[in-house]
Amino acid sequence: MEHHFVDAMEKALGWIGPEKLGKEFVRGALDDPGLCARILTPSHLLDLVMRRSLTSPQFRVFQGGSEIHPSRFLEDATSRRGQSVRIADMRRLGRLLRSGCTLVLDQTDFFDPTMEVVCRALQWWSRELVQVNAYLTTQATEGFPLHWDDHEVVIVQLAGDKDWEVRRCSRVAPMYRDAEPNDTPPDEILWSGTLHAGEIMHLPRGYWHRASRTDRGDGFSLHATFGFVKRTGVSWLTWLADQSRREELFRHDLERDALHGPQQTDELLASLTSLAAGYPIGKFLESREYERETCRHVPELDLLGDADSVVCVADFPPRTENKGEFIEVISGGRRITFAPAAAPALEFLLSGAPAHLGQIRERTGLDVAQLAKILMEEEICAPLTPELSSGYTGLTTNGVSSKSPTS
Numbered sequence: 001m002e003h004h005f006v007d008a009m010e011k012a013l014g015w016i017g018p019e020k021l022g023k024e025f026v027r028g029a030l031d032d033p034g035l036c037a038r039i040l041t042p043s044h045l046l047d048l049v050m051r052r053s054l055t056s057p058q059f060r061v062f063q064g065g066s067e068i069h070p071s072r073f074l075e076d077a078t079s080r081r082g083q084s085v086r087i088a089d090m091r092r093l094g095r096l097l098r099s100g101c102t103l104v105l106d107q108t109d110f111f112d113p114t115m116e117v118v119c120r121a122l123q124w125w126s127r128e129l130v131q132v133n134a135y136l137t138t139q140a141t142e143g144f145p146l147h148w149d150d151h152e153v154v155i156v157q158l159a160g161d162k163d164w165e166v167r168r169c170s171r172v173a174p175m176y177r178d179a180e181p182n183d184t185p186p187d188e189i190l191w192s193g194t195l196h197a198g199e200i201m202h203l204p205r206g207y208w209h210r211a212s213r214t215d216r217g218d219g220f221s222l223h224a225t226f227g228f229v230k231r232t233g234v235s236w237l238t239w240l241a242d243q244s245r246r247e248e249l250f251r252h253d254l255e256r257d258a259l260h261g262p263q264q265t266d267e268l269l270a271s272l273t274s275l276a277a278g279y280p281i282g283k284f285l286e287s288r289e290y291e292r293e294t295c296r297h298v299p300e301l302d303l304l305g306d307a308d309s310v311v312c313v314a315d316f317p318p319r320t321e322n323k324g325e326f327i328e329v330i331s332g333g334r335r336i337t338f339a340p341a342a343a344p345a346l347e348f349l350l351s352g353a354p355a356h357l358g359q360i361r362e363r364t365g366l367d368v369a370q371l372a373k374i375l376m377e378e379e380i381c382a383p384l385t386p387e388l389s390s391g392y393t394g395l396t397t398n399g400v401s402s403k404s405p406t407s
Contacts, residue, residue: 003121005118011028011030018126025166025168027191045103045136048111050090059106097136098139100140102137104134107132114390114395119226122226127285130226134222136220139213141213147208152204154202157222163215164191164211166189167190173205240279240284247271294315294331298383310383311382312375312381318330318331344364349381350375354384357372
């Protein structure tokens with residue numbers, strides 16, 4: 001999937017592909033000033049908050065460096081039938097924002113189609129899972145204390161400005177669940193300065209950082225933090241442990257006595273070496289991608305009529321293999337076979353960009369509606385609703401778009 005934000009991010013950070021993700025701290029600036037507003041604005045973020053039932057910790061507010069109790073900005077809306085839904089009290093929230101606070105919406109991609117598509121594009125680019133959190137800070141407000149994240153992050157200043165301080169790791173490759181604590185930051189400051197709208201920076205896992213507007217005065221800041229959860233050696237070992245259940249030897253009880261215990265240890269070590277050779281890291285990463293089920297999407301329903309546009313919603317790019325007599329599409333834990341003649345249409349349908357079935361039919365001469373129906377039934381593609389389409393408009397550049405007629 002070609003996406004304008006991914007291209008702009010690479011250019012701003014001096015990257016070509018995801019190889020440098022997690023390797024070093026780097027800053028840059030997006031070359032398209034209109035891209036930030038297209039991704040998210042403060043008003044749109046507040047509209048998302050207003051229209052959804054949200055609870056802590058997904059939706060939080062901080063003031064003076066401390067988290068505010070949810071009762072100060074959330075309320076229970078009760079219907080005439082006595083049904084209660086937790087929603088934001090926008091009047092109270094407005095007062096907090098006027099006085100100065102930080103509003104945090106975790107997993108903004110869960111609620112907003114544009115953020116959903118950006119995260120999907122970043123996943124196809126990085127081959128890692130991605131989520132985005134949005135932070136709206138108003139007035140001269142203190143931010144979070146110095147801390148580190150257990151994943152790689154790309155921070156995009158979408159509007160306003162914010163002061164940052166960045167320090168290197170104090171423990172190499174720290175983890176959320178780790179063998180020892182990691183709570184003492186290094187003394188040396190790697191970088192401190194202000195991020196302005198359109199600027200971007202990458203913080204590798206474990207880099208200490210904090211952000212604040214205490215010296216900014218009146219105004220606001222909106223930034224998005226894209227988190228990339230990369231796999232580690234521990235991830236491979238965990239997966240390997242699951243694969244060991246296939247072998248009878250690993251399913252037996254462990255022996256405690258001095259005679260059989262050492263013998264069992266030797267047998268397990270030998271079998272473990274063989275198991276690791278049969279399930280190498282490459283196979284783990286590959287299976288993780290193609291066995292992962294598709295994220296939430298609108299289902300294909302015949303009773304609602306035929307879809308005229310679809311889009312691939314797989315978390316990772318589907319793999320298409322030409323087997324000679326047939327083509328196999330592997331995605332979402334499924335393997336689907338098609339006739340070789342379907343290849344040109346599949347290229348459009350699985351591109352990750354919106355695909356208008358009528359345009360693909362004109363280009364390929366194929367019964368693309370039936371192909372699309374199969375892919376939707378297998379939950380690799382989904383109908384392109386107007387809301388989902390809005391997440392792609394002006395941001396994707398390939399495929400056959402329902403918004404851009406072909407010549």
